[in-house]
Amino acid sequence: MNQASLYQHANQVQRHDAKLILDEFASTLQWRSDGEDALLDVGSGSGNVLMDFVRPLLPIRGQLVGTDISSQMVGYASKHYQWEERTRFQVLDIGCEELPEELSGKFDHVTSFYCLHWVQNLKGALGNIYNLLKPEGGDCLLAFLASNPVYEVYKLLKMNEKWSAYMQDVDQFISPLHYSTNPGEEFSQLLNKVGFIQHNVEIRNEVFVYEGVRTLKDNVKAICPFLERMPATLHEDFLDDFVDIVKSMNLQQGEDNPQQKFLSPYKLVVAYARKSPEFANNILLELPPENFKGIN
Numbered sequence: 001m002n003q004a005s006l007y008q009h010a011n012q013v014q015r016h017d018a019k020l021i022l023d024e025f026a027s028t029l030q031w032r033s034d035g036e037d038a039l040l041d042v043g044s045g046s047g048n049v050l051m052d053f054v055r056p057l058l059p060i061r062g063q064l065v066g067t068d069i070s071s072q073m074v075g076y077a078s079k080h081y082q083w084e085e086r087t088r089f090q091v092l093d094i095g096c097e098e099l100p101e102e103l104s105g106k107f108d109h110v111t112s113f114y115c116l117h118w119v120q121n122l123k124g125a126l127g128n129i130y131n132l133l134k135p136e137g138g139d140c141l142l143a144f145l146a147s148n149p150v151y152e153v154y155k156l157l158k159m160n161e162k163w164s165a166y167m168q169d170v171d172q173f174i175s176p177l178h179y180s181t182n183p184g185e186e187f188s189q190l191l192n193k194v195g196f197i198q199h200n201v202e203i204r205n206e207v208f209v210y211e212g213v214r215t216l217k218d219n220v221k222a223i224c225p226f227l228e229r230m231p232a233t234l235h236e237d238f239l240d241d242f243v244d245i246v247k248s249m250n251l252q253q254g255e256d257n258p259q260q261k262f263l264s265p266y267k268l269v270v271a272y273a274r275k276s277p278e279f280a281n282n283i284l285l286e287l288p289p290e291n292f293k294g295i296n
Protein backbone atom coordinates (compact mmCIF):
# COMPACT_ATOMS: atom_id res chain seq x y z
CA MET A 1 0.00 0.00 0.00
CA ASN A 2 1.65 3.15 -1.23
CA GLN A 3 -1.29 5.43 -1.80
CA ALA A 4 -0.58 7.83 1.07
CA SER A 5 -3.17 10.48 0.23
CA LEU A 6 -5.86 7.84 -0.41
CA TYR A 7 -5.02 6.19 2.90
CA GLN A 8 -5.06 9.52 4.75
CA HIS A 9 -8.71 9.96 3.76
CA ALA A 10 -9.96 6.39 4.09
CA ASN A 11 -8.58 5.07 7.36
CA GLN A 12 -11.65 5.49 9.56
CA VAL A 13 -11.38 1.99 11.09
CA GLN A 14 -7.72 2.43 11.94
CA ARG A 15 -8.30 5.90 13.41
CA HIS A 16 -11.26 4.72 15.45
CA ASP A 17 -9.35 1.81 16.99
CA ALA A 18 -6.10 3.69 17.59
CA LYS A 19 -7.92 6.50 19.40
CA LEU A 20 -9.79 4.09 21.69
CA ILE A 21 -6.65 2.11 22.51
CA LEU A 22 -4.54 5.21 23.16
CA ASP A 23 -7.22 6.70 25.44
CA GLU A 24 -7.19 3.45 27.35
CA PHE A 25 -3.40 3.04 27.64
CA ALA A 26 -2.34 6.72 27.92
CA SER A 27 -1.82 6.44 31.66
CA THR A 28 -0.30 2.92 31.54
CA LEU A 29 2.58 4.00 29.29
CA GLN A 30 5.54 4.70 31.56
CA TRP A 31 6.15 8.39 30.88
CA ARG A 32 9.48 9.75 32.07
CA SER A 33 9.47 12.15 34.99
CA ASP A 34 11.78 14.56 33.08
CA GLY A 35 9.40 14.79 30.08
CA GLU A 36 12.12 13.87 27.60
CA ASP A 37 10.45 10.76 26.24
CA ALA A 38 11.58 9.45 22.87
CA LEU A 39 8.86 7.54 21.01
CA LEU A 40 9.13 5.62 17.75
CA ASP A 41 6.04 4.55 15.81
CA VAL A 42 6.24 1.52 13.50
CA GLY A 43 4.29 1.60 10.23
CA SER A 44 3.07 5.21 10.58
CA GLY A 45 1.69 5.31 7.04
CA SER A 46 0.48 8.76 6.06
CA GLY A 47 1.08 9.86 9.67
CA ASN A 48 -2.34 11.10 10.75
CA VAL A 49 -2.95 8.51 13.49
CA LEU A 50 0.48 9.28 14.92
CA MET A 51 0.07 13.05 14.79
CA ASP A 52 -3.58 13.22 15.85
CA PHE A 53 -3.59 10.66 18.66
CA VAL A 54 -0.03 9.78 19.77
CA ARG A 55 1.64 13.20 19.49
CA PRO A 56 -0.75 14.90 21.97
CA LEU A 57 0.20 12.34 24.66
CA LEU A 58 3.91 13.02 24.40
CA PRO A 59 5.38 15.55 26.87
CA ILE A 60 6.30 18.89 25.32
CA ARG A 61 10.02 18.06 25.26
CA GLY A 62 9.41 14.60 23.79
CA GLN A 63 10.90 13.40 20.49
CA LEU A 64 8.83 11.53 17.92
CA VAL A 65 10.06 9.34 15.07
CA GLY A 66 7.48 7.98 12.62
CA THR A 67 8.72 5.06 10.50
CA ASP A 68 7.40 3.06 7.59
CA ILE A 69 8.72 0.55 5.06
CA SER A 70 7.26 2.66 2.24
CA SER A 71 9.36 5.63 1.14
CA GLN A 72 6.23 7.05 -0.50
CA MET A 73 4.43 7.06 2.88
CA VAL A 74 7.47 8.54 4.62
CA GLY A 75 7.78 11.24 1.93
CA TYR A 76 4.10 12.12 2.29
CA ALA A 77 4.20 12.26 6.10
CA SER A 78 7.45 14.28 6.14
CA LYS A 79 5.97 16.85 3.79
CA HIS A 80 2.58 16.98 5.45
CA TYR A 81 3.94 17.41 8.98
CA GLN A 82 7.16 19.27 8.21
CA TRP A 83 6.30 22.17 10.53
CA GLU A 84 5.99 19.87 13.56
CA GLU A 85 8.84 20.36 16.01
CA ARG A 86 10.73 17.38 17.45
CA THR A 87 9.13 15.08 14.87
CA ARG A 88 10.71 13.29 11.95
CA PHE A 89 9.83 10.44 9.64
CA GLN A 90 12.17 7.83 8.22
CA VAL A 91 12.10 4.58 6.30
CA LEU A 92 12.35 1.44 8.43
CA ASP A 93 11.38 -2.16 7.66
CA ILE A 94 10.51 -3.49 11.11
CA GLY A 95 11.27 -7.01 9.85
CA CYS A 96 14.84 -6.04 8.88
CA GLU A 97 17.87 -8.16 9.83
CA GLU A 98 19.71 -5.33 11.56
CA LEU A 99 18.36 -2.07 12.94
CA PRO A 100 20.01 1.18 11.84
CA GLU A 101 22.50 2.24 14.50
CA GLU A 102 20.91 5.66 15.03
CA LEU A 103 17.64 3.99 16.10
CA SER A 104 18.84 0.96 18.04
CA GLY A 105 18.37 1.29 21.82
CA LYS A 106 17.29 4.93 21.63
CA PHE A 107 13.59 4.91 22.60
CA ASP A 108 11.47 4.95 25.77
CA HIS A 109 8.35 3.86 23.89
CA VAL A 110 7.42 2.08 20.68
CA THR A 111 3.88 2.21 19.31
CA SER A 112 2.43 0.51 16.26
CA PHE A 113 -1.11 0.54 14.89
CA TYR A 114 -2.42 -1.64 12.09
CA CYS A 115 1.01 -2.60 10.80
CA LEU A 116 2.30 -5.85 12.30
CA HIS A 117 -0.21 -8.02 10.38
CA TRP A 118 1.80 -7.07 7.28
CA VAL A 119 4.98 -8.58 8.70
CA GLN A 120 5.32 -12.34 8.20
CA ASN A 121 8.42 -12.52 10.40
CA LEU A 122 6.56 -11.43 13.52
CA LYS A 123 9.23 -12.74 15.88
CA GLY A 124 11.93 -10.76 14.04
CA ALA A 125 9.76 -7.63 14.18
CA LEU A 126 9.17 -8.04 17.92
CA GLY A 127 12.89 -8.60 18.48
CA ASN A 128 13.52 -5.31 16.66
CA ILE A 129 10.90 -3.51 18.75
CA TYR A 130 12.59 -4.84 21.89
CA ASN A 131 15.97 -3.60 20.61
CA LEU A 132 14.63 -0.17 19.64
CA LEU A 133 13.88 0.36 23.35
CA LYS A 134 16.65 1.69 25.57
CA PRO A 135 18.83 -0.96 27.24
CA GLU A 136 17.60 0.16 30.67
CA GLY A 137 13.97 -0.39 29.66
CA GLY A 138 10.94 1.01 27.93
CA ASP A 139 7.50 -0.08 26.85
CA CYS A 140 5.47 -0.73 23.73
CA LEU A 141 1.83 -0.56 22.72
CA LEU A 142 0.95 -2.62 19.65
CA ALA A 143 -2.36 -3.13 17.87
CA PHE A 144 -2.80 -5.15 14.69
CA LEU A 145 -5.16 -7.59 12.99
CA ALA A 146 -5.18 -11.22 14.00
CA SER A 147 -7.91 -11.96 11.48
CA ASN A 148 -10.25 -10.18 9.12
CA PRO A 149 -12.75 -11.36 6.44
CA VAL A 150 -10.73 -9.39 3.89
CA TYR A 151 -8.15 -12.22 3.89
CA GLU A 152 -10.80 -14.73 2.82
CA VAL A 153 -11.95 -12.31 0.11
CA TYR A 154 -8.36 -12.06 -1.18
CA LYS A 155 -8.05 -15.85 -1.34
CA LEU A 156 -11.29 -16.15 -3.32
CA LEU A 157 -10.29 -13.35 -5.69
CA LYS A 158 -7.00 -15.11 -6.35
CA MET A 159 -8.97 -18.11 -7.63
CA ASN A 160 -10.59 -15.91 -10.29
CA GLU A 161 -8.46 -16.09 -13.45
CA LYS A 162 -9.00 -12.37 -14.05
CA TRP A 163 -7.01 -11.57 -10.90
CA SER A 164 -4.81 -14.56 -10.12
CA ALA A 165 -1.77 -13.20 -12.02
CA TYR A 166 -1.74 -10.17 -9.71
CA MET A 167 -2.23 -12.18 -6.53
CA GLN A 168 0.21 -15.10 -6.67
CA ASP A 169 1.82 -14.09 -3.37
CA VAL A 170 -1.48 -13.52 -1.55
CA ASP A 171 -0.22 -15.43 1.52
CA GLN A 172 2.37 -12.70 2.13
CA PHE A 173 -0.48 -10.31 2.81
CA ILE A 174 -2.42 -12.45 5.28
CA SER A 175 -1.84 -11.80 8.99
CA PRO A 176 0.61 -14.38 10.43
CA LEU A 177 -1.98 -14.98 13.20
CA HIS A 178 -4.99 -15.38 10.86
CA TYR A 179 -4.98 -19.20 11.09
CA SER A 180 -3.97 -19.39 14.75
CA THR A 181 -6.42 -21.14 17.06
CA ASN A 182 -5.10 -19.08 19.99
CA PRO A 183 -3.58 -15.86 18.64
CA GLY A 184 -3.35 -14.25 22.08
CA GLU A 185 -1.30 -17.12 23.52
CA GLU A 186 0.85 -17.32 20.39
CA PHE A 187 1.66 -13.62 20.52
CA SER A 188 2.35 -13.74 24.29
CA GLN A 189 4.87 -16.51 23.69
CA LEU A 190 6.61 -14.46 21.01
CA LEU A 191 6.84 -11.47 23.38
CA ASN A 192 8.41 -13.75 26.00
CA LYS A 193 10.83 -15.28 23.52
CA VAL A 194 12.26 -11.93 22.43
CA GLY A 195 12.74 -10.85 26.07
CA PHE A 196 9.73 -8.80 27.17
CA ILE A 197 9.25 -9.54 30.85
CA GLN A 198 5.86 -8.03 31.60
CA HIS A 199 3.11 -7.99 29.07
CA ASN A 200 -0.60 -8.00 28.58
CA VAL A 201 -2.17 -9.34 25.38
CA GLU A 202 -5.84 -9.15 24.52
CA ILE A 203 -7.74 -10.34 21.48
CA ARG A 204 -10.66 -8.02 20.86
CA ASN A 205 -13.60 -9.06 18.70
CA GLU A 206 -14.72 -5.96 16.86
CA VAL A 207 -17.15 -5.19 14.06
CA PHE A 208 -16.74 -2.21 11.77
CA VAL A 209 -19.66 -1.03 9.67
CA TYR A 210 -18.92 0.50 6.27
CA GLU A 211 -21.68 2.96 5.39
CA GLY A 212 -22.33 2.30 1.71
CA VAL A 213 -20.57 0.61 -1.21
CA ARG A 214 -18.38 3.64 -1.98
CA THR A 215 -16.97 3.77 1.57
CA LEU A 216 -16.13 0.08 1.42
CA LYS A 217 -14.48 0.44 -2.00
CA ASP A 218 -12.47 3.50 -0.93
CA ASN A 219 -11.16 1.67 2.11
CA VAL A 220 -10.20 -1.36 0.02
CA LYS A 221 -8.51 0.95 -2.50
CA ALA A 222 -6.44 2.51 0.27
CA ILE A 223 -5.17 -0.75 1.75
CA CYS A 224 -5.36 -3.45 -0.93
CA PRO A 225 -1.79 -4.25 -2.04
CA PHE A 226 -2.86 -5.83 -5.34
CA LEU A 227 -4.48 -2.82 -7.01
CA GLU A 228 -1.22 -0.99 -7.63
CA ARG A 229 -0.03 -3.99 -9.67
CA MET A 230 -2.83 -3.78 -12.21
CA PRO A 231 -3.78 -1.09 -14.74
CA ALA A 232 -6.04 1.59 -13.25
CA THR A 233 -8.66 0.70 -15.88
CA LEU A 234 -9.22 -2.64 -14.07
CA HIS A 235 -9.64 -1.19 -10.57
CA GLU A 236 -13.40 -0.70 -10.61
CA ASP A 237 -13.95 -4.22 -12.00
CA PHE A 238 -11.73 -5.66 -9.23
CA LEU A 239 -13.61 -3.67 -6.58
CA ASP A 240 -16.96 -4.85 -7.97
CA ASP A 241 -15.78 -8.47 -7.69
CA PHE A 242 -14.55 -7.73 -4.18
CA VAL A 243 -17.99 -6.40 -3.18
CA ASP A 244 -19.74 -9.41 -4.79
CA ILE A 245 -17.65 -11.79 -2.68
CA VAL A 246 -18.41 -9.76 0.47
CA LYS A 247 -22.10 -10.13 -0.37
CA SER A 248 -21.72 -13.87 -0.97
CA MET A 249 -20.26 -14.08 2.55
CA ASN A 250 -23.45 -12.44 3.90
CA LEU A 251 -21.61 -9.48 5.34
CA GLN A 252 -24.08 -6.92 3.97
CA GLN A 253 -26.92 -5.31 5.87
CA GLY A 254 -30.07 -3.73 4.42
CA GLU A 255 -31.34 -3.27 0.88
CA ASP A 256 -29.14 -3.85 -2.16
CA ASN A 257 -28.51 -0.18 -3.02
CA PRO A 258 -25.52 2.22 -2.88
CA GLN A 259 -26.33 3.03 0.79
CA GLN A 260 -26.20 -0.63 1.81
CA LYS A 261 -24.00 -1.25 4.87
CA PHE A 262 -21.21 -3.83 5.08
CA LEU A 263 -20.05 -5.50 8.25
CA SER A 264 -16.46 -6.39 8.91
CA PRO A 265 -16.07 -8.61 11.99
CA TYR A 266 -12.38 -8.77 12.89
CA LYS A 267 -10.04 -9.80 15.70
CA LEU A 268 -7.61 -7.20 16.90
CA VAL A 269 -4.50 -7.99 18.93
CA VAL A 270 -3.88 -5.28 21.55
CA ALA A 271 -0.63 -5.78 23.42
CA TYR A 272 1.21 -3.71 25.99
CA ALA A 273 4.69 -4.88 27.08
CA ARG A 274 7.55 -3.64 29.22
CA LYS A 275 11.17 -4.41 28.57
CA SER A 276 12.21 -4.71 32.18
CA PRO A 277 10.47 -4.53 35.56
CA GLU A 278 13.37 -2.41 36.88
CA PHE A 279 12.23 0.27 34.46
CA ALA A 280 8.80 0.34 36.11
CA ASN A 281 10.45 0.32 39.55
CA ASN A 282 12.67 3.27 38.60
CA ILE A 283 9.61 5.25 37.70
CA LEU A 284 7.97 4.29 40.99
CA LEU A 285 11.04 5.48 42.91
CA GLU A 286 10.68 8.89 41.31
CA LEU A 287 7.11 9.33 42.56
CA PRO A 288 6.46 11.67 45.53
CA PRO A 289 6.63 10.13 49.05
CA GLU A 290 2.84 9.76 49.50
CA ASN A 291 2.96 6.99 46.89
CA PHE A 292 5.09 4.90 49.24
CA LYS A 293 2.50 4.71 52.03
CA GLY A 294 2.44 1.20 53.43
CA ILE A 295 5.66 0.18 51.62
CA ASN A 296 8.31 -0.75 54.18
Ligand SMILES: C[S@@+](CC[C@H](N)C(=O)[O-])C[C@H]1O[C@@H](n2cnc3c(N)ncnc32)[C@H](O)[C@@H]1O
Pocket residue numbers: 001011014015018042043044045046047049067068069070073092093094095112113114115118119223
Ligand atom coordinates in the same frame (compact mmCIF):
# COMPACT_ATOMS: atom_id res chain seq x y z
C1 LIG B 1 -2.70 0.18 7.48
S1 LIG B 1 -1.27 1.19 7.49
C2 LIG B 1 -1.34 1.85 9.13
C3 LIG B 1 -0.86 3.26 9.22
C4 LIG B 1 -1.05 3.93 10.56
N1 LIG B 1 -0.29 3.28 11.60
C5 LIG B 1 -2.50 4.00 10.94
O1 LIG B 1 -2.88 3.44 11.97
O2 LIG B 1 -3.28 4.62 10.20
C6 LIG B 1 0.06 0.02 7.60
C7 LIG B 1 1.40 0.62 7.30
O3 LIG B 1 2.39 -0.36 7.63
C8 LIG B 1 3.43 -0.22 6.70
N2 LIG B 1 4.25 -1.46 6.72
C9 LIG B 1 3.99 -2.66 6.14
N3 LIG B 1 5.00 -3.52 6.37
C10 LIG B 1 5.92 -2.86 7.11
C11 LIG B 1 7.19 -3.21 7.64
N4 LIG B 1 7.71 -4.42 7.44
N5 LIG B 1 7.87 -2.28 8.36
C12 LIG B 1 7.35 -1.03 8.54
N6 LIG B 1 6.16 -0.65 8.04
C13 LIG B 1 5.44 -1.54 7.34
C14 LIG B 1 2.73 0.03 5.38
O4 LIG B 1 3.60 0.62 4.42
C15 LIG B 1 1.62 0.97 5.84
O5 LIG B 1 1.96 2.31 5.69
